Amino acid sequence: MKKLLILSVLLLTILFSCNNDDYIAPYGDYSNFLWTTTSGAEETDYVIALNDFIGFFNVSNNELSHNWSIPAGTSILNKEFTENDSIYTEFVIGSGPTSIQEKQLNVLFNTPGVKEIKLRNTFKDSVTDSEFKDGFWEVNKTFTVTVFDDIRPSFKVMRGDEELIAVTENEWPSDDNSASWPTVTIEAGEELTFVDMTTDGEPDKRTWTFNGGEIETSGSEIANVPYFGLGTSKAGSLKSVRNQSEVKPKGEGTKLIPLNIEVIKSSKPFEVFGKASLDKDETISFSVTGEINKIGNQLDKFKVNVVNTAAGFNQEIAVASVSIDPSDPTVLNMKLSDPVYNSDVVSISYEGGAVEEGRISSVDERYLEDFAGLIVDMYFEGGMNLDFTGYELPWDGDGNQWREANAGGYFGQHNGTTEAGPLYYWRDTTVKRFGVSSMKFETSGEGLVLANTRLQGSQFSTLSPITAGKYVPSLWIYLDEGNTMNNIEYNFTTGPALIFDLSAIEKGKWVQLTLPETDFEDISNGRLDINIKNAGQDNAQVQKLWLDNFDLLIVEERI
Helix, strand or coil: CCCEEEECCCCEEEECCCCCCCCCCCCCCCCECCEEECCCCCCCEEEEECCEEEEEEECCECCCEEEEEECCCEEEECCCCCCCCCCCHHHEEEECCEEECCCEEEEEECCCEEEEEEEEEEECCCCCCCEEECCEEEEEEEEEEEEECCCCCCEEEEECCEEEEEECCCCCCCHHHHHHCCEEEEECCCEEEEEECCCCCCCCEEEEEECCECCCEECCCEEEEEECCCEEEEEEEEEEEECCCCCCCCEEEEEEEEEEEEEECCCCCECEEEEEEECCCCEEEEEECCCEEECCCCHHHEEEEEEECCCCEEEEECEEEEEECCCCCCEEEEEECCCCCCCCEEEEEECCCCCCCCCCEECCCCEECCEEEEEEECCCCECCCHHHHCCCCECCCCCCCCCCCCECCCEECCCCCCCCCCCCEEEECCCCCCCCCEEEEECCCCCCCCCEEEEEECCHHHHCCCCCEEEEEEEEEEECCCCCCCEEEEEECCCCEEEEECCCCCCCCEEEEECCCEEECCCCCCCEEEEEECCCCCCCCCCEEEEEEEEEEECCCCC
8 A cells, every 4th residue: 555656856765654753854055945755756646445545745855834634524643553454444634624833744634525635834035836825935736636535336126017126235234144134926937127226436347147047147237137947045146346446445335135936837838939949050949938957768759840942842850869058058949850941941840749758858847848840040151241331331432432332342422522521321320230330321401312322332343243143132220219110121133133121110229121032043253232212201201210230141942
């Protein structure tokens, strides 16, 4: 805590220990006004944690008088403590507000807020920053200290709309009293919501630690935690931390969550929900409504039907393996004995048979319900360069930044040539679905869509060439809440026009749009354009949307 300080003006090294004798100036009759502190020899504004101290030292030469003034919420420490001490109560010799005539002053800050320490010196002769008053030259210096409060976590725990507990900053639960904490009883699969409300001490980071929950830790302000395993456990703790700023003192506070959580068997069926999905390595995954305990020998209980009408294929494919996902025990992973293609329609059924030791069960002792017709969302590899069609490439500095929509490889046909615009198209880094940017479309102040507002993808042939084949066109789009547009068109110089219907999609969120499988000739040459036409969408209002990751998804044909 003590610091070695160098005063270059005096060519003097001062070690602030707690047992220093009064400093004696070395320059005879020469007068000057100088000071230093244990927090810096040239600063007058400081930040400090509650119950820490700063040593102030008046190192002026030949002053007639000197006086320190300290405010309320501070105390004066003697010089008897050492660098090994962290609690200073026994060293307090006085409290503010008060004044003292000492060369060295150790001030303990024991209340939060902004505190001012003032030093007044008088001299016979003029010195730097002095003012002549009452026959003497007077210098006043104010040191401003911002004292950060201790971090005292505050939070509440909710079950839906019901508040289970609320813990204020002044409450400090003890593990010794855990038997008297309230107990909430929930069914397996239910979740509790933990809400951080901490403000004391201005923390900038948090860590929730949960016992028995599906997640063990979280840094979110609001954490939703599901519970699956049966039994009773203490909820956990919240640690609030202040360490993300170089201008604030570091600090932390940890508080137990005084709640016991009892998880009992769910009264709901243990069943599959949502769709299944196929990933790149041909693993089929699907979720169930609980944490899986065991699978047993159930391969023959699953049937997988694969249909490809174009190829005249309709067969069952045997299941090679079924396993619990290692990262999420509510997910089953399945491998097939033969490959499937993304042009196939794949459906899964399960008949577990009589309740027996081998049937799939949950950790709360339920058995998986039979199901049929579970459709698998197939995996599609994209064919385009998403750095280009995801608008990740910034303007390269050549040409006009505004006409080129602030993006690499594009040209806004109706964009203006200056910042004043209009800028119908503009690469935007504030709203994006993937990467660091998207392409914003916004009509000018008059609000009307022009007859054909085009963004030309002038470098498509070099940045994202596409060869002949069958593809599924895909686009991610975000419509502003007030947007009334009906469609947007992507087209190629040598390929088909792709019109995406916007009339029924949800606004204010990113949505993926796809079109049916489309046959493409070789479009590796030419240009990719975005066309927004005014036909049927020419309302006299500003229209705004964002585009990201336009792609042509490669269709795997079964031969």
